[in-house]
Amino acid sequence: MEFQANYKATNMAEVEQSNRVVTRTVKWQPPNIVFYKLNTDAAFDVNSQRVGLGMIIRDHLGFVLGASAQTVVANFCPQIAEALAIFRGLTFVVESGLIPVVIESDALEVVNIINSSENVSPEIGLIV
Template sequence: MVVNQVRWRPPIYGSYKLNTDTSLDISSQQIGLGMVIQDQDGNMMGSSAQKVKTNSTPKAAEACAILRGLTFAFVTGLLLVLVKSDALEVVNMIKSGKEISAEIGLFVGDIQELLLCNSGCLISYVSKKMNVVAHNISKLALSIDEDCYLLESYPPCVERTIVLISLFLVLWFAFNKKKSHR
């Protein structure tokens, strides 16, 4: 039996990782954007829940979340080295460097510019399993009246997930430390 191992990977010391995701409410034509910025120890350095009224495509919504997450990090002065999204096609469009037409092209071009400004920052795909915190924040965004920006904190709706991730990290680091001393 093959088991897929899902493991959190920290950014390098002194830098940060951004995860983004979206939730769509088709009936109200609203998109919830969720973003979370973590340091090398998994600590929450920033999070944001934002709601956008739009009839955009799901890909454009994911690109919007990435762009707003990058903007949030840039404004707060957090040096990103990694941006993660579970929207594989969008990540590939951004990485391709090609000019893209239509609605999503505007987002992709701006994202590419911000990545260039933040030299050394990479974007990559992450599985939905490893993007739960950003996803839960995006679901929360659909229920709020005003955009929410938190520094060194996170919304209460993701507290249980954060505690479980923290517990996992403590156990993982302890196991690997013990393993390396053998």
């Protein structure tokens, strides 16, 4: 039962419109035919000070070519954990030769840092 609740929470997004809430399904979008797609994410358990890092890579048809999940005992800020998930995913992609690749992450702040040419904090800069 808990798995089902987690699945629904992960795959459904609530969009607030005026004073009502609309629920819509969030669906994976395939990359262009010549690309692979790397999806990464990080999760936090504040009580146990554990960080979960995950990544999955698929081809344009959606076939899973690799996936990984790892738990790290650490007290990272969310941006560092998300950056580390992207870094680990990219390391896997390069070592496996699964390039060119499109990277997708829900960590907008980290994505903006990666795409920016501005200086960033040393902690995140070491990862990205």
